[in-house]
Amino acid sequence: MELVVNIALTLLGFGALLCFYRVVKGPTIPDRAVGVDTLMMHVVAIILLLGIKGETRIYMDAVISIAILSFVGTTGFAKFIAKGVIIDRDRS
Amino acid sequence: MIEIAVSILILIGVLFIVTAAVGVLRLPDAYCRAHASGLSSTLGLLSVTLAAIVYFTARDGSLPISLLLVALFIFFTGPIGAHMLTRAAYFIGIKQHEGKAVDEMADYVPPRD
Numbered sequence: 001m002e003l004v005v006n007i008a009l010t011l012l013g014f015g016a017l018l019c020f021y022r023v024v025k026g027p028t029i030p031d032r033a034v035g036v037d038t039l040m041m042h043v044v045a046i047i048l049l050l051g052i053k054g055e056t057r058i059y060m061d062a063v064i065s066i067a068i069l070s071f072v073g074t075t076g077f078a079k080f081i082a083k084g085v086i087i088d089r090d091r092s
Numbered sequence: 093m094i095e096i097a098v099s100i101l102i103l104i105g106v107l108f109i110v111t112a113a114v115g116v117l118r119l120p121d122a123y124c125r126a127h128a129s130g131l132s133s134t135l136g137l138l139s140v141t142l143a144a145i146v147y148f149t150a151r152d153g154s155l156p157i158s159l160l161l162v163a164l165f166i167f168f169t170g171p172i173g174a175h176m177l178t179r180a181a182y183f184i185g186i187k188q189h190e191g192k193a194v195d196e197m198a199d200y201v202p203p204r205d
Contacts, residue, residue: 004102015113038113041109042133045136048141048143051144071173079176079180081184082179082180
């Protein structure tokens, strides 16, 4: 299982590089937002695998907070690129 | 036995997440990229979380509640985030790629210039 976790971490680092290329290159703003979203998924998976590899449970609280921050960031970014503001008052 | 199950779950999950990354890199426009990211990385992250749940339950003998919360949260919020990004991209007038793209929403909500 040690070998499988190492291979998985290598693949996830490679995938994070691909997402980072899309964040830097992306022609429009939603492309960059999608790249950041996928990058945060990679970060959550990497921290879970580091917890399995190090045989410790102390990373799991970090995992839940990073997952929540990822969702809040994606939602805020979507609101921002739709209307230009994040918290709006027009109740539509 | 537990290690084989955890290894298979980790491999399935990482395969889906890296597939999402390749889709984000290779697909032609923002809608296709959000599709790849939102579907594939949600399933892959669920599988990796399930692997961690199985591993820590077998090692310690107690269920990790915070990982169950993570699995439930990702299962609900991954598609919601992808949907909101795609909706915002449509409303600011991001063009679809050239080819066989069909804009069925233009009959109901015209995109803003």
